[in-house]
Amino acid sequence: MKKIILTTFILLVLMSVVVTGAMAQQQGGTLVFGRGGDSVGLDPIQVTDGESFKVTQQIYDTLVDYTPGTTEVEPALATDWEVSDDGLTWTFHLREGVQFHDGTPFNAEAVKFNFDRWRLEDNPYHIGGEFTYYSYMFQGFPGIIQEVNVVDDYTIEFVLSEKQAPFLNNLAMVPFGIASPTAVKKYGEDYFKHPVGTGAYVLDEWRQGDRVILKANENYWRERAYLDEIVFRSIPDNSARFMELQSGTIDMMDGVSPEDVESVNSNDQLQLSLRPSMNVGYFAMNFNFEPFDNVKVRKAFNYAIDKQAIIDAFYAGLAEPAKNPMPPSIWGYNDDIEAYDYNPEKAKELLTEAGYEDGFEFDLWYLPVPRPYIPQGKFIAQAIQSYLSDIGVTANLVTYDWSTYLDKTEHQEAPTYMLGWTGDNGDPDNFLYVLLDKTNSNNAYVSEELHDILVEAQKTMDHEKRVELYNQAQEIIHEDAPWVPLVHSTPPIALKSNVKNYIPNPTGTEKLHRVWLEN
Template sequence: MRKITLTTFIILAVIMSMFVTGVMAQEQGGTLVFGRGGDTVGLDPIQVTDGESFKVTQQIYDTLVDYTPGTTEVEPALATDWEVSEDGLTWTFHLREGVEFHDGNPFNAEAVKWNFDRWRLEDHPYHIGGEFTYYSYMFQGFPGIIQEVNVVDEYTVEFVLSEKQAPFLNNLAMVPFGIASPEAVKKYGEDYFKNPVGTGAFVLEEWRQGDRVILKANENYWRERAYLDEIVFRSIPDNSARFMELQSGSIDMMDGVSPEDVEAIEESDTLKLSLRPSMNVGYFAMNFKFEPFDDVRVRRAFNHAIDKQAIIDAFYAGLAEPAKNPMPPSIWGYNDEIEPYEYNPEKAKELLAEAGYEDGFEFDLWYLPVPRPYIPQGKFIGQAIQSYLSEIGVTANLVTYDWSTYLDKTDHQEAPTYMLGWTGDNGDPDNFLYVLLDKDNSNNAYESDELHEVLVEAQKTMDQDKRVELYMEAQEIIHQDAPWVPLVHSTPPIALKSMVENYIPNPTGTEKLHRVWLSE
């Protein structure tokens, strides 16, 4: 074995020090400018449902548990470990010590209880400012299945459920359940959505509504400080304009890439392409409260009338597959035995005639005003659907609104038909089927008692094989009732400058950026 002298050791140490310093110089500092298709709706994650808001709030807040980067596997976050009782009804979480909110107040069990009580109790004095939609979705209303939240000691909190919930832990990792500073919520009240205070890697610096959100690194983050000094989320609604800004260097990365730009990115010396793992669905929904969409024959006719593959070829650069179910094949429990509605305009006409609409009818078709991962070009795809329906004698009038208004109106069932989509939050079928189509949650007036019974039983069942059987059955019911035309499951492309390092896209549609850095 060769002997290392003291002089040699010193030389090696100096070289190693220079190497480490060089690496850290590349990793630490700088501003990342993220170009996106729409503005944030709000910065209180429990009050919003849109991905543009979650892109930002995920940087400001932490949840009790998190997802391992690039997956939906649960790992510790503000809770270091946990256990569940034998009956599955009591969950005990041991919290991370020494964590502070951005305003300097301590994170502890009291803060966790206060947040969950605020969300679940409608008579809580700070259950204000929004509808707390995600809490209702995931925990079955208010107070829902979380019957008690108890402080065991300063860093131990206990959740008592009224019934078992198989995806409970995965649900807690979802972005909407970021823990806020109770004192900040009390201070700002209904304006808290503009003044967020969490424990996350970044702190809000400024929100110029309609333009940009500026975040700065949290110097007291409980993890290692973020590599970036700042993140700027810029709102640039037009895909082509956003891509031009990426090419010119005024932004560093973008989502909502137009299909025609994918090849240019792949051939560029200064840009690179990252593909988000597919866990989404884009769909065209029909509201049962509006005639003639209360007739299943009309809904099935629309399913036969739209050529999904042609839409994918035209608007997705091949980075999508036709959808036949409301959840993607990447989710366990997917029912691949279902036969899709084939593209068959003549069959669609026959169904319309059976329903008494052989001469067609006229209706409003709402299309997405901003690019989304599952529907990157809402207006063009809306025009394509309009054209397909005209071939079966149906006239669709295209309608849209600004993004916030669009979400509000569709959520309140004001649209006869509309385009929307969903990116899975936690990798569980419940997050698609129950959230989107159960009668207690549905925003398209689809109410099926049969489906509801199946989905609720699946939530209470801890046996994975039994849950698979139930979700297979649920997809059969949905397919027969045809409340949607499921359009696509996309693999969304993200374009980045070559200097953007260590970006790991998550299948949930948003990810923390505290480990991204800019190389020289």
């Protein structure tokens, strides 16, 4: 009898703890997120930058989503789905009773409108941007999505021209948030300033260059967001942003400077969260500019830069040197590849063999805003400049505002540039095809052999075969040396201690509707 009473008592205590924990999730309040730059636009299909995705992920939902903290796919606007035996027809069953922020209904016609807008270049609403991510992930326009058919009000069918192994993972990516057809038609080319989705937050105001203010969606199809309001403030300088966090004028920030990590850990009013590493920071050389069309010059640069020293100086140890264009956290990573070690003498030998024993001068473009993979663009560029000076090469540092920088590098205007990539879906395709296939490369890198391998890997449903193909692809890239892969970082995020239930996602952005503030 005593044993039964004791067991009952323990169960009651445990139930009390669970209930108390649930009640602790408090509604209300404003979260101020300090970030390094403004959004380029708020139509997710038109942009490629993380600063835009931080905001659009709160405004829009996708057909499927990633489980918090992972790249595992779970239902979202679609409740379930099936694929035909030949892998070419995907059928999605949609959630009923969902409304866009403007009160119009979400249904299969809305999904078809969005995909037709993205994939068809002659669609009247294929305007306002280059729809880069659609082209990246689905092989151009219309790409592999040949038909989008409305089966009934809440069933949509996609017919592919060829199998695509990462198709479902691709649909969960932030760029493919479903927009209100009514709003797209109303605003046209200005839609990027007037976003309307089905997400947990609604745009209240965008003061460009300063802040984006979001309000909770009172009619959200999930449980209402805990926070009443989220403010994304643009504070380009890392140190200034950290000072604001310490003073309490912002509640969280990314782009934490290495020298501030210990200060966060030693401050009981703050907490440090580490984003799972799924990125690469790199220095790219444009094949359209001499002498970067010479593989010996590109390899010389790979030998000239001390990656570990850069990590020690600018990453507080929260990074590892990169030897491949995709991180070791992604399946299919080729660890057998031998890294270009730091060897200035070898670099000089290669320059001499290439006919540049007296060196040369060029422009090195560096990031104007902190990014998770390159937190201090100018300082890291200065370090690279110094290493190249040691082998007799003069690098002139150049930068532009963030949106201009992205536009110019995308259009291959930079002779060399620093950039990076945070994986969107946990698949090697999202690094190798998106960044280095001949159809996507920003630095005019063209390899027919690589292209054939990457396209075959997309069509192959056999996992082991895909691993083999991606291993081959990394060998080709290593030999051609279109980049100097610099680092794979583990980005730190600093938060006030009263910010609860923040779960960083390896994709670089996450929904914040389950974050709450403790009073």
